[in-house]
Amino acid sequence: MRALHLDFSSATPIWSQIEEGMRRLVASSALEPGRPVPSVRDLAKDLRINPATVAKAYQRLADAGVFTVKRGDGTYVADAPPVLARAERTKSLRQAALGYAAFASSIGAGHAEAADELAAAWRSFAARKEKP
């Protein structure tokens, strides 16, 4: 599994960073559908963070349909990517876009530069998906 990087000095909450990181790993197929994800205990020990934080991220991912929890067995990456209602999807995207735009603006990046980076990120997902 590709490493999950946490930035403790970031303003983004740790659970949110894990959630984002996991979504990224799933999106890039580093975590494949149907495969088990690391247990809360292991990931917490690994990252030296409060297991409750990991559990919170996993819970949100499960609620969002990214992970599925098999009772008494463990947590797995969902077989199919989550299908969100359109309105909900738009709302989520808008929220994330706002955050990204604000961040870009705060470090002095312009609209064009930010849009380029977004496109590059899409490309990298696509590239990873194609590789075995």
Added chain:
Amino acid sequence: MKKLLAVARREVIEKKFVFAAALAVSAIVPLLPVLRGMTGAGARDLRGFLAVFASWSFVAAVAAALGASALAGEIARGHGGFYFSRPLSSVSIWGGKLASSLGIALAAGLIVAAPALLIDRRLDPLADLAGSTGRGLLVAAAAAVLLFLASHAIATMVRSRSMLALGDLLLAVAVGFLTWDALRRLYELWPDPARGLWRVGAAGAVVVAAVLVAGMHRGVSRGRTDPRAAHRGLSVTVWSGLLVAALVLTIYSRWVLAAPPSSLESFESASPLGSDGWVSLEGLARGTRAEFLYDTRTGRSRRIFGPPAVSADGSTAAWAERESGRSSPWVVRTMRLDRHDVSPTETRLSLRSPWRIFLSDDGSRIGSIEDGLLSISELPSGRSLASARLGQASTFAAGVFAAKDLVRVYTGTAVHPERVEIFELHIDSRDLARTGSAASPRAWFLGSPSHDRFVQAEKDPGRWTLRDGRTGEVIATLREGGPLFSAASARMSDGRWVLLLSDETESWLEVFSPSGERLSRLRIGQKGIVLPGGEVAQGKLALALAPGKTSPPGDPARKLYVADIERRTVERRADGLRPIWFLKAGGIRPGSEATKLFLDDSKTLVRFDTATGERRIVLGGS
């Protein structure tokens, strides 16, 4: 309890090394006699002594060391958290420490004593020291408890490094002073001082132990890991407890000393002081020996702490008391019995013992005999008038004022215990002269008011003589013959002498003229103890007859008679009564108040008029 035991067990495991040390010491006990080449009884004695000495020392040292370190030390070093951060109650913590420390100390003591015990099968010195081996163990256990607790308290106070320790010191001094002050007086008044002290000591040890345990509990439960708070809790409890105990003891001591005559458990002695109704009463009051001057007419009384002397006219009583401590001198106090005010006057006279003081007939002079030195002083000033050395250590001495300026002394000597030497001192000229001697009396002797003659029971059984007061020479032999069941003497106000006698069959009295001629013999009744009373009217002598020596006062078999010397009759007047103690009293007026005082039982003083039969309880009774 389970947690207390867990703490105790943990403590024992940690302090195992004490047992190793005890084992090492115990090996020395049997080895030392061998090294010194001793065998048999000598070796056994040495072993016994060593075992007892070493084990007691070991118990004491271990208890004290653990008391200082086991709890106070840990808390002071900041290690109290090990216990207080766990679900252990304060009682479990200190209880476990206390129990384990005592167990360790006593077990170590037993280990030290074990070899001697195994070899000799007994520990004689322990039994000798404490009365019995069991008691020795008990005392050792009690001592270990106290040492542990005291050591814990002191360590807590010292190791908190707070100014409170100064307060502790002051309070310790205060408690010590209060205790000493309360005990010093009681100690002298207890009928058995050693036993009294032992009892107070045992009670004190229990109180101190209880207070220290309470202090330890409060210190531990209030202070927990904070040494100063622990110190505060301990000090507040210990000192308030000990102060209360010391105050209780002080109040008890005051209460005992303030006992009124009515608190006397029995009148072991009741004698007239003059003719007018004053008596001295003696007995046990509130657990102490007590003596009172008591006015039977008004109920006024004064507790005194030394035997009283009274002047022949009944106007003045004198006695010696000491203020404090066993080494302080006895100060002579006097009191006028013929005045309304009965507060005593302190003289400047001080003595080294309270006995052997005597007063002149009018109470204006006092004499004392101490270590062969006769001193005469003026009252109430205490100004010295004369003194003379009698020249020999006297084993027995009595003094009288034969006249206002003439003192006569009857004194025994260590060299000739069988004789009484007679001296006269002229106060004005300060001449001391030996005027005669007499054979030592069997018991006391009875003198005439002018002291020119006296009757005494001779050592020769059943022999009574009348002697010259100045020379001691025999004027007349009043009676001779075999031993008697009972005998006593009395003197009538007109100078006639009376012997009250009983043999194995009957009792009677014999009357003699002032110069010793036998005038009459009057039968009283059955055999019994005959006690003389006062002269209830001119020529009439009260006397009591008890059937046997064990007959208690109040025994209805005890009969009171009045013997009429002139009419030669003896009449029974009452049952159960006996006269107060007239044996050493002289100069009582016939028919005076003093002659009307009787004891009903040992606890009841009654006024009884033998003429009218009127009877009234004066003191005691129910």
Added chain:
Amino acid sequence: MTSSVPPPGGPLLEIRNLTVRYGKATACDDVSFQVAPGSVYALLGRNGAGKSSLVRCALGEQKADSGSPQLFGEDVWKHRARLLSRVGVVPEEPDAPAAMTARHLEAFCRELYPRWDSVSFNQRLERFGVPQQTPFGRLSKGQKGQVLLALALAPSPDLLVLDDPTLGLDVVARRAFWEELMGELADRGTTVFLTTHDLAAIEGIATRVGILKEGRLVLDEEVETLKSRFRKIRYGNRITETRTEFGTELDAFESVRVKVRGWGIEAVVSNWDEGAFETFRRQDGVEGAESSAMSLEDIFFAVAGEPRGAEKNGGTATP
């Protein structure tokens, strides 16, 4: 055991108006906070800030001058012995008796707790590699801490209290200690109340922090919100022709600390938000303004790093 059940959702530990004095010195001055179930509360503060006094009071080991702490909803001073059967404690000083081996210590403690777990105790010591037959006094500092953690976890506590548990431990021992704690959090979700100087280690563990400064609780907040509102702002401050006011450019923020450096000004603000920052950077004379997020250590340093009185702008970080 007769432990009463705390009100559902109520704090496991509640400190209310706690004041502790030593003579004239005040160790804790009117401190109030709560440790909620499931949380990991880190109480931070410089040496002498009053943390240890507070912990001792929280465990009923010491009497507060006022404000008795409540443990599981009950007065801990009064019911210490009963309440502590549900609490595991790792003290600041390894205070176990020096002569006792780990085995002795376990035998002793086992008697005291109703839910003692010998198996996990032994497994932990095995994981740590602590010899069971060596007297406590002869163990290394790290091993002592591990034994004490094992003793604190064995009673299956509802609340774990750690008073600067990794003080004086080397990096390896520290790491092992925190990992073990993480395992406990994952397995049992134990609520933790701890004090520490090891800020980096608890960065991801603590859910809430309190900062004690000279006896006063100057901060008590969820880590998440704390991190979102603290930011470091750097900017150049230039004189321009149109500028009329100086020193007021930060007025929109609450500044905890402002430092003038050679290249400009560095400020730590405690109420950061995007919009306000946009306005700020467009102010006349403010040049090259950029903001950066702060780690727990940075925030702690900003809030508690300097003695009182050295703060500029009089800004306080109390929410």
